[in-house]
Structures are given as C-alpha cells and as structure tokens.
Amino acid sequence: MSKPLLIEIGVEELPAIPFLKEYTNIEKKYLQALEKYSLLCEFEFYYTPRRLVLWHSEFPLKQADKEEELFGAPENIAFKDGVATPAALGFAKKCGVSVDELQRATKGGKKVLYYKKVTSGGESKEIIGNIVDDFLKSLSFGKSMRWGYGQESFIRPIRSITCLLGSDIVEFESFGVKSSNLVYPHRHVSYKPFLVDEAGDYFSKVKENGIALFHEDRQKKILEDFAQIEKENGVKIEIDKELLDEVVAITEHPKALIGTFDEEFLRVPPEVIMTSMKEHQRYFPVFKDGILTNNFIVVSNAISDDYSLITSGNEKVLRARLSDALFFYENDLKNGLDFSGLKDVLFLDGLGSVFDKEMREKDIVEYLFKKYEDKLANENPNKEKLLDLLNRSVLFSKSDLLSEMVYEFTELQGLMGYYYAKVANEDDLVCIALKEQYLPNSEDSELPSSVFSSIVALSSKLDSMISLFSIGKIPTGTKDPFALRRAVNGVIKIALKYNLEFDISKDLQNLSKRYKSFDVSKLEQFFIERIYQFFDVNPSVVKAVLNSGERDIVKLSKKIEALDKIVNSEGFKESFSTFKRVANIIKNLNLENLVVDEEIFQAQEEKELYSAFEDVKNQKFELYEEKLDALFGLKSYIDNFFDNVMVNADEQNIKTNRQNLIASIYQEFKEIADIKEITV
Numbered sequence: 001m002s003k004p005l006l007i008e009i010g011v012e013e014l015p016a017i018p019f020l021k022e023y024t025n026i027e028k029k030y031l032q033a034l035e036k037y038s039l040l041c042e043f044e045f046y047y048t049p050r051r052l053v054l055w056h057s058e059f060p061l062k063q064a065d066k067e068e069e070l071f072g073a074p075e076n077i078a079f080k081d082g083v084a085t086p087a088a089l090g091f092a093k094k095c096g097v098s099v100d101e102l103q104r105a106t107k108g109g110k111k112v113l114y115y116k117k118v119t120s121g122g123e124s125k126e127i128i129g130n131i132v133d134d135f136l137k138s139l140s141f142g143k144s145m146r147w148g149y150g151q152e153s154f155i156r157p158i159r160s161i162t163c164l165l166g167s168d169i170v171e172f173e174s175f176g177v178k179s180s181n182l183v184y185p186h187r188h189v190s191y192k193p194f195l196v197d198e199a200g201d202y203f204s205k206v207k208e209n210g211i212a213l214f215h216e217d218r219q220k221k222i223l224e225d226f227a228q229i230e231k232e233n234g235v236k237i238e239i240d241k242e243l244l245d246e247v248v249a250i251t252e253h254p255k256a257l258i259g260t261f262d263e264e265f266l267r268v269p270p271e272v273i274m275t276s277m278k279e280h281q282r283y284f285p286v287f288k289d290g291i292l293t294n295n296f297i298v299v300s301n302a303i304s305d306d307y308s309l310i311t312s313g314n315e316k317v318l319r320a321r322l323s324d325a326l327f328f329y330e331n332d333l334k335n336g337l338d339f340s341g342l343k344d345v346l347f348l349d350g351l352g353s354v355f356d357k358e359m360r361e362k363d364i365v366e367y368l369f370k371k372y373e374d375k376l377a378n379e380n381p382n383k384e385k386l387l388d389l390l391n392r393s394v395l396f397s398k399s400d401l402l403s404e405m406v407y408e409f410t411e412l413q414g415l416m417g418y419y420y421a422k423v424a425n426e427d428d429l430v431c432i433a434l435k436e437q438y439l440p441n442s443e444d445s446e447l448p449s450s451v452f453s454s455i456v457a458l459s460s461k462l463d464s465m466i467s468l469f470s471i472g473k474i475p476t477g478t479k480d481p482f483a484l485r486r487a488v489n490g491v492i493k494i495a496l497k498y499n500l501e502f503d504i505s506k507d508l509q510n511l512s513k514r515y516k517s518f519d520v521s522k523l524e525q526f527f528i529e530r531i532y533q534f535f536d537v538n539p540s541v542v543k544a545v546l547n548s549g550e551r552d553i554v555k556l557s558k559k560i561e562a563l564d565k566i567v568n569s570e571g572f573k574e575s576f577s578t579f580k581r582v583a584n585i586i587k588n589l590n591l592e593n594l595v596v597d598e599e600i601f602q603a604q605e606e607k608e609l610y611s612a613f614e615d616v617k618n619q620k621f622e623l624y625e626e627k628l629d630a631l632f633g634l635k636s637y638i639d640n641f642f643d644n645v646m647v648n649a650d651e652q653n654i655k656t657n658r659q660n661l662i663a664s665i666y667q668e669f670k671e672i673a674d675i676k677e678i679t680v
Contacts, residue, residue, distance in 0.1 A: 003166035005059035006199035007132060009052040010160030010184055016049075016249040018141040018155060023047075026139065030054060033135040037127050038063045046213050048252040049301075050184070053213065055202075059165065063121025070095055072113030075104060088113060125165060129172025129179070132161070136174060150176040160184060164199040186210030186252050188303040210303050211252045219248045222299055225256030226284075229297065233258065236287045237297055243278055250282075251301040258286070259315045263294045265322040268329050269419045275409050276321045283318065328404035337399040337420050345401065350471040354398050360467065361397070361459040363514050365390045368455045371507075372500055375451045380429070386452070393433040393456045396421060400434075414438050429453075440490045447497050454494045461487040462511060469523045470515040488530040495553040504528070505551040524551075531556065537564040540679040547674035562624035563673050566632060573680045578635050579669075581642060583676030586663045594660045594667065600653060605644045606661065609637040613665055624672050631669055638665070 027045050034040045039060060046053040072078060072091035079088060084099045092099045095115040105114035136154065144153035152175045163170040163179040172179050182193035183202070189210040196202050203213065212218045222244065226237045247254070265273065270285075270292040277283035277296050286295035298314045300307060342355035351357065369376070369387050377383045400406045400417035418435035433456040436448040448454040465484055468474070475484050495502045504527040512520045532542050537560060545559045566572060601607045612634055621627040647662070649655045669675045 001061045002058040003061060003168075004164075004199040005054075005056040005128070005170075006162065006164045006196070006202050007054040007128075008160075008162040008183060008202070009132075009136065009158060010162070011050060011052070011154070011158050012156040013049045013250070014047075014156055015141075016246040018143070019047075020245060020249055022139060022141050026052075029138040030135050033131045033138065036134065037131055038066070038121065039124060039127065039131065047215065047249070048211060048213060048218075049250045050252060051211075051213075053202075060124055061165075062123050063127070065121050066119040068117045068119065070115045070117055071105065071107055072102070072115075075111045075113065078113050091115075125168070125170055128163060128165070128170045129174065132163070132172070133174040148176060152176070160193070162196065162202075164196060164202075167198050183209075186303060188253075212254065215248050218251055218254050219244065222247065222251075222254050222256055225254075225299075226297065229256060229258050233286075233295070234288065235293060235295065238274075238285045238287060240278060240284070243282060243284065247282055247299045251299060253301060253303050255300045255302070255307065257298050257300055257307050257311045257314075259283075259296050259298060259311045259318070261294050261296065261315060261318050261322055265326055266292065266294055268322065268325050269416070271412060271415055272325050272329065272405065272409065273322065275412060276325055277318065279409075279411070280321060281314070281318060283314070324408070325405070328408055332400075332403040332405050332416070332420060333423055335403075337396050337417065337424055338402070339395050339399045341402045342398055348468075348471075348473075351467050354401065357463060357467070358394055358398060360463045360514065361394045362391055364459040364462050364511060365394050365455055367511060368458060371502075372451060372455065375498065375500070376455075379451055385427075389427055389429050390433075390452065390455060392426070393430045393437075393452075394459060396426070396430065397434055397437050397456065397460065433457075440493055441486075447493055451498050451500070454498055454500065458491060458494060458500075461490050465523060465526075466508070466512055466515050469520075469526070470512070470518045472518075474522065474526070484526070485530060488527055489534060492530065492534050492553055496557050499554055501552050501554050503552045535560050535564075538567060538678075538680070540677055541567055541673075544673035544675060544677040547677050548670050548672060559624050559672050562628055563678075565625060566628050567678065567680060572632075575632075575635055576678065576680055578638050578642075579632070579675050579678075582638065582662055582666055585647065585659065586666045587676075589659055589663050591663055591667060594664050596660045596664055597657055600657055602654065603641075603645045605637075605640045606658060609634070609641045610661055612637045613661075613668075617668055628669075628672060631665070634665065 027043075030043065030045065031040065034043075041056060041059060044055045046055070070091075072094075073085075073087040077087055078085055078091070084092075088099055088102070091113050092102055095102070095117055097115065101115070103114045103116070104111055106112070107114075136158075137152070139155075141155035144155055145157070146153045147157040154175060158175045158177050160182060161174060161177050161179040162181060162183050163172070164181055169181050170179060181196050183196055183206065184191075184193045185206070186209060194205060194209060196205055206213050212221065223239075226239070229235070230237055273292060274285045277285055281296075281298070284297035284299075286293045286297060296314075296318060298311070300310050302310055304310065339355065339358065342358065343353050345354040346352075347354045347357045366387065369390060373383075376386050380386055396417060397414075398417075400413055400420060403416055403420070405416050406413045414437050415435055418431050421431040421434055429450075429452050432449065433453045436453040437456050437460055439445055439448050439453075439457055448457045464482060465487055468482055468484060473482065475482075480486075491502065494500065505524055508523055508527070509520055512518070512523070528546060531546070532539055535542055535557070541564045542560055545556060545563060548559070550556050550559060596610065598607070598610055601610065616627075616630045616634065619627075619630065621630070645658065647655065647658045649658065666675065
C-alpha cells in the first residue's frame with residue numbers, strides 16, 4: 001500500500017552560492033535518511049529560494065517486515081541433562097522468547113540453537129518526521145545560523161513545514177516548527193498561507209500562487225526573455241553559466257528586464273563595468289557588434305503589471321556602483337603605475353615585501369630568459385630589448401595592487417595594470433604580460449598568449465613555490481592556502497603549450513640557490529605528485545617514465561603519451577609478459593658498463609636477437625613512440641631466445657654475456673621508461 005507524499009520546507013531566502021555548492025549532495029542525503037529508516041523509494045527534489053520540496057508519487061504506508069536469523073550455542077552446550085544452561089537462557093532472552101520457543105539449526109556441521117525473528121514494520125506516518133529531521137540536519141551549507149530560542153542551526157531560518165501523505169497531515173516538529181498543510185505563496189501574491197488538501201494538489205496550487213517550482217522552467221523563462229530582448233533591441237546578452245544558475249536559484253517568478261546607464265561610464269574598462277554588474281548586482285552585460293553597451297539585464301523576482309519602477313530602481317543602484325568605479329579609475333590614472341610603494345606592502349612573514357618578491361621574480365626572469373632566448377627571438381625580432389622589457393614587466397607586475405580600483409575589485413589585479421600601462425604608453429609586450437601574469441588561474445583558464453608573457457607568469461609561480469617551501473609553508477593533505485598545486489599545474493601547462501624545456505630537478509636546484517637554504521627534493525617531489533595527477537593515464541605509465549630518470553616536463557609529457565598509447569594498444573597486455581620476464585632477469589644485475597661480446601654467442605637465437613636489437617639501437621627515431629614500437633617489436637626474437645637459450649649457463653662468461661644482452665635491451669627501454677614498473 002502506498003500514497004503520494006509531499007514535504008515542503010519553507011525557509012527565508014536561501015543564498016544561492018552556498019546552496020548550489022550543496023545542491024548535488026541533497027538527493028544523496030535524503031536517500032540516506034530514507035534508507036536509515038527502511039523506507040527507500042523513488043522521489044523527486046525541487047527548490048526555489050524559499051522552499052525545498054520532496055515529492056513521492058508513491059510512498060509506502062509502512063516499513064517492510066524485517067526477518068532476522070539468530071544463531072546460538074551448540075545444543076550440547078545449551079542443555080545439560082535436559083536442563084537449559086545460562087547459554088540457552090541468555091540466547092532466549094536476546095531473542096525475546098522462552099527457551100521452549102527456540103528452534104534448532106545446523107551450522108558449521110553442528111546442531112545449534114536458532115530463532116527466526118520477524119519484526120513488523122512501523123507505520124510510515126510515525127517515522128516521516130524523523131526522516132525529515134535527520135535529512136535537514138545532514139545538509140551542510142558552510143555557515144549556518146540560529147533563530148528564536150531554538151538550538152538547531154540552518155543556512156536560513158525555517159518558517160514552515162508542509163507534510164501531506166495523501167490527504168492526511170503528517171504531524172511532527174522539526175527545528176521548532178510544527179508541520180501542517182499550509183504553504184506560503186509568492187510574497188507579491190500574498191503574505192498569508194494557502195491550504196493544500198491533497199498532496200497531489202500542491203503543484204497546481206503553487207503555480208496559481210506565483211511560484212515557478214521547477215528550476216528548468218525558471219531557466220527556460222529567463223532565456224526566452226533574453227531572446228526577446230535581444231530581438232527587440234538588436235543586442236547580444238552575455239550569458240555567464242554560473243551567474244545564470246545563481247539567478248535561477250534566487251527567483252521564484254523570474255522576469256528579465258533591460259536597463260541603461262550613462263554612457264560616460266563606458267570610459268571605465270569594460271571588465272570593471274562587467275564585474276560591478278555580475279559580482280555585486282547579478283546583472284548580465286549587453287553587447288552590440290562585440291562592444292559593451294550602456295545596457296544591462298536584471299532578472300526580477302517580482303510580480304507586477306508595471307516593471308518600470310523595478311528597472312529604474314536597479315538603474316540607480318548600478319549608477320552608484322559605476323560612479324565609484326569611475327572615480328577610482330580616474331584617480332588611479334592621475335597617480336600612474338608606481339612600484340616603489342610595494343616596499344611597504346608585506347608579502348609574507350619571512351619573505352619580505354611584495355617589492356622583494358618582484359626582485360626575486362626578476363632573478364628568475366633573467367634565468368628563464370637565457371633558457372628560452374631563442375624561442376623569444378622567434379616571436380620578437382627586436383631581441384636586444386627583450387630582457388629589459390621582461391624586467392620592466394616584473395617591476396610593474398604588482399603595481400596595480402596599490403590602485404584604488406584593485407582595492408575595491410581584487411579580482412581585477414593584473415588586468416588593471418594592463419590598462420594603466422596602456423595609458424602610460426608602455427610597450428605592448430609589457431602591457432599584455434601584466435594582464436596575463438596570473439594565467440592559468442583555474443582548471444579551464446586560458447594560458448598566456450606568448451612566450452614573453454609566459455616567462456613573466458612562470459617567474460611569479462616559481463617564486464611563490466620556492467619561497468614558500470624555503471620557509472616551510474608546504475601544502476599538507478587537502479590544505480593548500482597559497483594554491484601551490486595550482487601553480488605547479490600552471491607551470492606544466494605553460495611548458496607544454498610553448499615547448500619550454502624545464503627540468504624539475506636541475507632547474508629548481510639552480511633557482512633555489514637564490515633563496516634561504518631548504519630541502520629542494522621536497523619541492524621536486526611536490527612537482528612529481530602533480531605530474532601523477534596531471535596526466536590522465538595509468539599511473540604505472542607515469543611511474544615508468546619517471547623511473548627512467550627523466551625530469552624535463554616536455555620530454556616527460558612526450559614519453560608518457562607515447563608509452564600510454566602503446567600500453568593501451570590491442571594485444572599489449574597479452575604480449576607484455578615477455579618484457580616482464582626481461583625486467584625480472586635484470587633485477588639483481590649491475591647495469592653499469594654492460595658489454596656484449598658477440599664472438600662468444602653459441603646459439604642462433606641469441607645471435608638473431610642481438611642483430612635485431614643492434615638494428616633498433618642504431619636507428620635514429622624522431623618520435624618516442626617509434627622507438628618504443630621498434631623495441632616492443634623485438635618480442636618474437638626475445639621469445640625465441642628464452643625458449644631455446646639457457647640464460648644461466650654453466651660457463652660464467654656465457655651466462656654474463658647473455659645477461660648483459662637482456663640488460664642492454666632493458667637499458668634501451670629505460671631511456672624512455674622503466675618497463676619493470678608497468679602494470680596492465
């Protein structure tokens with residue numbers, strides 16, 4: 001037997017961002033609550049900023065009966081001379097029956113006491129309150145709050161709980177709120193709740209009362225409004241997916257409106273205007289022919305016959321924001337870029353000021369300039385100026401931290417430096433390097449657009465890593481307050497994009513000489529851990545390449561890619577046993593100064609193997625994959641050798657010669673990867 005079940009948790013407006021972070025866990029946590037009380041069944045979850053809704057089209061009216069098999073002591077221990085012993089009495093008590101009601105069963109070849117205990121399932125109506133209470137307490141939104149005299153906390157105060165099983169009100173209390181069949185409508189419809197008599201009537205009634213319950217419908221309505229506005233005004237609305245999700249989460253009755261602001265504010269860099277709109281007001285920017293216009297889109301949550309007051313109110317709010325931004329911008333232009341003030345800005349205890357950081361980055365830039373001089377020259381014919389421009393880029397890189405604009409909009413650091421440098425007529429290379437110095441700054445971020453900008457970006461990331469490790473600020477577990485893991489990923493991505501050779505052992509050792517002495521091997525290991533995470537391949541492939549001794553990021557990538565392709569090729573797993581045998585033979589051998597004397601070969605198979613191997617060894621391969629293909633192509637020769645030749649011959653010189661032949665093949669593999677580490 002089942003009935004439809006409706007549960008609505010009415011709350012004050014939920015903040016979108018913490019709610020959306022927990023959103024993917026909500027259904028899992030409700031399932032866990034259902035499972036705990038043996039009432040697991042299908043359901044749907046809906047939300048608006050003022051309600052969390054759980055809907056069961058069919059909810060069981062009682063828990064299923066539970067059968068439990070209990071086994072006790074062997075019969076010869078449970079009874080002595082026909083009299084029940086404490087073992088039998090204790091087991092009967094555990095089962096909740098008399099000794100006479102106990103049964104017998106065979107277990108482990110012995111006759112033991114046995115009882116099948118059947119527990120009747122409880123009425124769902126008596127349990128639903130516990131499920132709701134457990135579910136709500138399991139939700140984690142970060143910060144929570146208390147209200148009234150209650151001791152429980154939640155992301156926002158809970159104001160109502162609606163719970164109907166069919167037409168019956170399920171009565172319980174959670175978070176100090178008693179359940180009922182009352183539901184609050186959209187505030188612009190009424191502040192008084194309406195009645196829901198049947199669980200299934202809920203959906204039509206909330207719609208009648210101004211609530212778009214389904215988030216897909218709210219998003220569809222917003223996008224339809226956007227399309228209409230674009231058509232009527234000949235413009236293009238920039239749709240930021242995260243912002244759209246946020247707006248969907250904070251509206252119950254969305255209506256997109258277009259507003260305007262004074263054209264004079266367009267003197268401010270477009271990113272500043274867009275940041276003011278999106279971050280502070282949740283407005284969408286509007287473009288025409290790819291250029292930002294003096295329009296914006298606000299998504300209202302109001303129900304009205306005249307939205308003009310809502311539009312004008314939002315225009316006033318944005319005007320105030322943009323007035324501040326214009327004031328900051330003009331002040332910053334008057335002051336210009338100046339790095340001298342950075343001497344008074346602390347970077348971190350033990351690492352001096354931000355200016356000190358720039359001086360360290362300048363040293364790194366000069367080191368990288370020497371490494372990548374040819375690549376820079378390929379991009380920029382005026383080679384003589386490049387080092388001076390790189391140094392200038394570093395000196396001005398953090399200057400915008402002193403600006404009023406970045407003080408107000410911290411997310412614009414680097415970008416504002418670009419605009420201020422442009423106004424100051426700095427070289428374009430310098431301007432762009434300032435804008436791109438923090439790239440990549442996220443998983444899907446763009447990379448610097450040139451080798452020049454990449455060197456500036458690398459200098460910042462490398463200094464942060466080396467300097468923080470030098471004072472013991474090393475990430476542990478999931479904690480990484482200075483985003484050093486992201487910095488390592490950034491170094492890897494930049495190196496691979498521009499084919500910049502960077503040896504994570506030698507280059508880190510060289511660069512670390514300019515810092516307080518520390519164990520650089522820890523930083524190298526930190527890099528290696530990120531290498532494992534960075535490449536989406538069988539970890540043993542990464543380990544095999546690393547065990548070859550390779551530490552250059554570009555070569556590591558090429559070797560890993562080549563080996564992974566072969567390891568995943570058809571039939572590799574079956575054929576790899578041959579090469580595992582090669583690896584096993586050399587385990588205890590000294591692999592230094594291997595000498596193979598073909599004059600003492602005795603068997604045809606060892607002569608053929610040696611000849612085939614020499615052919616491969618003496619070839620010039622352009623790609624690692626080609627060389628690996630050729631080496632793995634020796635399989636048939638190696639199999640013939642193992643099948644027909646005794647490696648551990650009685651004569652020591654013959655034995656050593658054969659071992660050296662196998663070891664030489666292994667060593668040739670090891671120039672790319674240590675095959676003994678591969679697991680398939």
